[in-house]
Amino acid sequence: MRESAAERHARLLDLVRERGTVRVAELAGLLGVSPVTARRDAEALASRGLLDRVHGQVSWPRATGPGAPAGAPAGGPGAGAGLVLGLLAPSATYYFAEVIRGAHEAAARAGARLVLRISDYRPEEDRARTEGLLAAGAEGVLVAPGWRGPEDRAAYGDWLAGLPVPAVLLERRAEPGSPLDGLDRVSSDHAHGVLLALRHLIGLGHPTPLLVARGDSPTALAVRAGYAEALAVLGLEAPRPVIDSVPAEADPEGFERAVRALYEAVRSGLASAALVHNDVDAIEITQRLAPLGVRVPQDLALIAYDDEVAALADTPLTAVAPPKRQVGRHATELLVERLTGGADEEPASRHVSLLPRLRVRASCGAARPVPPL
Structure with missing residues (x-):
């Protein structure tokens, strides 16, 4: 099956995250694509804030700017320093590009590493892709299943409640009373x-x-x-x-x-x-x-x-x-808190609704x- 642009983007992000910095000229060989495709992919991801691009190379972004923790150096450790977080999204473009960007920024501020997988709206593959995130070391996951309607939620949803790590639903709502209804979730109202x-x-x-x-x-x-x-x-x-x-x-x-x-x-x-x-x-x-x-x-x-x-x-x-970007940010912060809270009593699950403008x-x-x- 031909690789989609979303899957190729996910591979590119993995490469840059692992290496820190990669010359754009090297990406074509690493990805097995033409130099033009590699350059366009790098530009597209940089334009969405998922990579830094300077002088012919791309780098994993550093936690800088007004959202960085006060007194912390750029890219310095935060509350989640050393954590590995997984993110499953149905797409890396259009609506979900901003959700991913918000999650990435929040993870960087916390000092955590974010690993991304894309489902291309194939809900039958959500479970395997999430298991791939766990195999990559994810200690908690943000999940936006590739559901298109209630029938997908019914057929490809219950496994989420049995994950061995904390999970937060992104821009998805569970059927009231279902096993998924007890999960943390952050969504737009x-x-x-x-x-x-x-x-x-x-x-x-x-x-x-x-x-x-x-x-x-x-x-x-x-x-x-x-x-x-x-x-x-x-x-x-x-x-x-x-x-x-x-x-x-x-x-x-x-x-x-x-x-x-x-x-x-x-x-x-x-x-x-x-x-x-x-x-x-x-x-x-x-x-x-x-x-x-x-x-x-x-x-x-x-x-x-x-x-x-x-x-x-x-x-x-x-x-x-x-508030797409804020959905990604709040969900990541909630997941980091869940993983690092250290409270004697496990905090109650939360359903957070953010208001559009x-x-x-x-x-x-x-x-x-x-x-x-």
Whole structure:
């Protein structure tokens, strides 16, 4: 099977972590790829703060800056000095790049070593990859399983509760009462993020915003559930069911159906605003609506969910921004505390929910639409 970019990035990070510093020119031979690929990989990881890149070489980052422990030298030991922490993530790009970055920064500040494995959203491989982290010396693990829906959680989840080391769930929630429900976890409160978006749009004069959302990830499902909760909190009824969104490149016909459904809702006067999960879909939907005569923000007020690339749209998109980097940081700090607490009594498990923010830009200033003649 051909190695994915995420797997190659994980190997590159392993190499640099083990060696401390590697010349970019040497990476191609070490990774078995072309020099151009090695250079691009190094640049991509450095741009996300996972590596330091200076004068043709890459280095494992040192704990510097305002987050470093007071009075400690850069890279000096912290509360977790000498610990090895494992991190399993479904991806090293888009949403989870910031989660990984936060975890890496917190581990570095604590003086711990962070070992990364990527599942590429293959939940059937989560257990083996986590066991690989343990074999690499991980004394505790941060785990974001590659679940896409409840069926994956049911089929590939219970093993986590039997791990021989402390574990913290990242951006995942267990079924109440299940074996996983007793684990520490840190996640974004997506229901709060959806409520922020709907309240903002309603405050601008839009009666009941629509939701356009995917259904292929825990975040997407949480956004959908949060939409129903927010409507209830605000005393509103849904104008119509959620519009199902799919990646345009994977399912062009399904994507076109979503665009047409939103177009008809706007042109019929049913809706003047929408929340779209995620940023990429929001940008592509905006681009597709324009030649149909629906403009953002003139005809449709739009808010994206994720805030990864929303600010880069032609019309910068207002977006809900989950605290991804803080999720990684808080989870790592919790795990380090669990491993180094030294208390006589084992601390209670914690379920930590961090609140997203709404970043207001140009895309949500639409006026009420004019019904067609």
